[in-house]
Amino acid sequence: MALLNNLCNFRVKRQYFNGKYLIPAISILLLVAVIAVSNAYFPFLVIMPRTRSIWLSYSSFSTSTGGRKADGETCDIFRGEWVPDHDAPYYTNDTCPIIHEHYDCMKYGKLDLGFVQWRWRPDGRDLPRLDPARFLSSMRGKTLAFIGDSLAKNHMNSLICLLTRVAEPTTSWPSSEHTVYHYGGGYNFTVLNFWAPFLVRSELVDADGPAHTGLWNLYLDEPDAAWAPLVPAFDYAVVSASSWFYRPSMLYEAGRLVGCHHCLLPNVTDLTLRYALRMATRAALRAVVGCGGVTAVLRTVSPSQYEGGEWNKDGNCVRTRPYRRGEKTLQGFELDFHTLQVEEFEAAKRAASGGGVRMMLMDTTEAMILGADAHPSRYRGWTRRKE
Template sequence: MARWSSPKDPALEAALRRNRRWIVNNQIKRLLLRFPSRTAPVRLLQSRFKTLDLLGRAANWLRKYPSCFDLFHGGAGGDGDGGEEACFGFTKRMAALVDAEEAAVAASEPAMADRLARVLMLARGRRLQVSKLAALRGPLGLPDDYLLRLLPARTDLFRLANPYPHRRNAAELELLRWVPSLAVSSVEAAAASAADSSAPRFTCSLPPSWAKSHAKMEEFNSTPYISPYSERWAAIGTDADAEKRAVAVVHELLSLTLWKKMSVLKLEHFRREFGLPEDTARMLHRHPCLFYVSNRYKIHTVVLREGYEGSELREKDPVVAAKDRLGELMQEGLHEYNQRRRSDNLEKKRRRGEIEIKEEEEEDDEEAARLDSAEKREERRKFYKVAKPTTSWPSSEHTVYHYGGGYNFTVLNFWAPFLVRSELVDADGPAHTGLWNLYLDEPAAVWAPHVPAFDYAVVSASSWFYRPSMLYEAGRLVGCHHCLLPNVTDLTLRYALRMATRAALRAVVSSDGGGVTAVLRTVSPSQYEGGEWNKDGNCVRTRPYRRGEKTLQGFELDFHTLQVEEFEAAKRAASGGGGRMMLMDTTEAMIRRADAHPSRYRGWTRRKEWMKEYFTISNDCVHWCVPGAIDAWNDMLSHIGAREGYDGLELREKDPEVVAKDRLGELMQMGLHEYNQRRHAENLEEKRRKEER
């Protein structure tokens, strides 16, 4: 059966990024470690170059990494002419890091033995073929000679046997005794260390907005947890507990790996030994709270979600940290080589007599091409860092993104689609989109108490007001929008949006903190053509509208007008207090970007029959997916923040140090002006003398 991958998670996809150069250099490192002197002839590497899937000369490759490998001549040449043969070895820095990695591996031998014993305890009969264990050697962090390192000192725990002497590669590694202290899974250990000492259960690592996945996980956790080390082996496909145990086995196996990930193909090699179902891939997809399946590089890889914080491992093994340092050194060497190569090319251009201006232009073009080249993406990623936040979810409607590391910057996102307190009273309603109670003078409790701690509060809402609603003020029903109830006045959605916007802006500018800057983002228009959102409306344009080609109309024109009116009213009301008001009018820019919506590509497109109940495809002409659309909002917000401290071209408040520097600048300007005046007078005098002569 064909496999598929999970919906893309950018952070975990970044964690699976594989640097091919690092893999090749790691194989070269392992080649050198086979020689006691840690040096080898270049011709030996050249003879194995094709096995590394490389072309060209091996010496050229080594020169690209001057911080890792040294090239030198020593020993008798192989051609019999008495010349010295080209050899290569580690640099001092590389040798030090290799030694550090070897020390980390040696120090981790007890942990390796425990991991190996746990894997054998997971297997049927507590034994595995050595040839199959080779597939787990990399993920478990076992060195090439792990049998020689671990077995001689642990003959009471492991035994190497060959039950079928007439077969090749039939040797098996057997666990001689059960170790109760190791038969504790990561789920059981987490439950034991919890403050409430609750029963072992799986935890969902998806955001709270994945409501269906959370509900499925709760249903899965409703039955007791089955330890992967349990001796209860259910019949695959017949026992209801079989999948429960299989999920626990995969979870535990991934927990034992250093990088919390493994190839699905390798995992399926152990179906019989670990009691996994025939279609293991489908089982992994049934539990997205626990596992993420990627098809990066056309290799299906399963990742343990709880092992990662963003794209970084939550806990790094010392061996992983040592390998990361080696990768950084290799990247540094490549950067040094590229810089030196670029300088040499510029020097050649100078020798050919090219003019300086052309040289600078070519230099800029070369630099731009270098940064945009796919081959140099890893290098650019190394030297241009992107701040990544620590994300937390105090509730399903409240997300916190904190940027540490010297930034000390926090972004809070609140899900309050009506801005004010709301209650869903009928999930169907007259328009089959639900019926809501809106309390138009009560700001939503999810965000209002947090306002005094804010520096900026961005208020934005419009689309949800299309839904039928009952409107309350001061706890009393004053009307509705499209409720179709007798004796209830239809005040329209314009009234609801106006009063909710008014209540939200008043709550921000009148907060106890007094120093909050309220930013009102205007309506972002939906752009359905050929019908409404639920009547085959779509957005299939491939280019933006030109200026004047599309104008705001209908409800959205009314929305924009009333938002601007409420902003001006709130600004006048706040003029005497400490609150500040700013308008971020994104409507004019967004009305042109009808090409930037996802349309029917908003969700899962390769649906199977069993997926239909989880994934519904509808044309989305409200949200934005093409780069550039939402980026404009960020640019506007940054510009607003930069402008806030200025009155015209002058700072509103000047620090004494700024005042002193301004005075120094004025003095310099006076001196320059005096010099120019004197120079001008001298030129006039000289011109007059020439005319007299």
């Protein structure tokens, strides 16, 4: 895709690259494509030349067959490869005001930016670049919500940065977990971000915890109040979460402790992080599809690209080019996460069948595992927690 973004202008020495958002950046045009088949037509979604319409299928894991291309064949935008894109980057730290200085990896010492100039190309087709003006026009009067962890926030930030090329939103913060970006000027388009890393209600009960990453109470059948009451106001809700479930947690259902993940407490059953993510995903999807008129989009897990160790140990993101197809495969917890997300999506879709609910599986995992990660890893500004 032509969306390896939030990136620096190589011709300007003092203009730094922010690498935080490469993982979610690829998802923006895929998201646009997914939205386009949810009973909406976006004129910028075309196959070159621009006289032919693009049709999509969602995923080999999804029961949906999408549509047909002009030549009668299906086009799966989630299967493909990374190819060079010498026109990238498409926005910079200077042109996008919402990029946080904390994630300015070039400022903090990252020198090799070879991972920047790549785009995602589905098998047999090229995806066109996002046309910000046409996108805003097509989304006139709509509300798009991103719900989840930092990847959900970065996904949203990438979209805002691209749209800034033609319009800048007004920003408000109804709460510390809720940010609103509104585009006026005749667009009346609203983008919402909700910080809900577990999707459900959570409480930090021990800042250190058994693994030094905190111990949390998770209420697996209670969607987070930061976003759940506002669902009726959404037109599209993009749900994505996974990485925070590695943290040790106590698991509750119906107000009762049912088990834990890595709590290391006697007489408490370890149900594992797989159970926690499955039940939280189930609760979130039910909350979204329970409100008629909302298109629910579930974005699958983005695998970690750390090499040489874990994120909080000796790991680093050092690749400058994507993997070739088949060179790296999904394994371990990430494979389990992807499997359960697909299963919960299909179960929610079956339960909502006939109710006029629109659901989309945004299966970006294959693209993400092949991509060269732009996570700033150790090249970022660290902010110590106040004691």
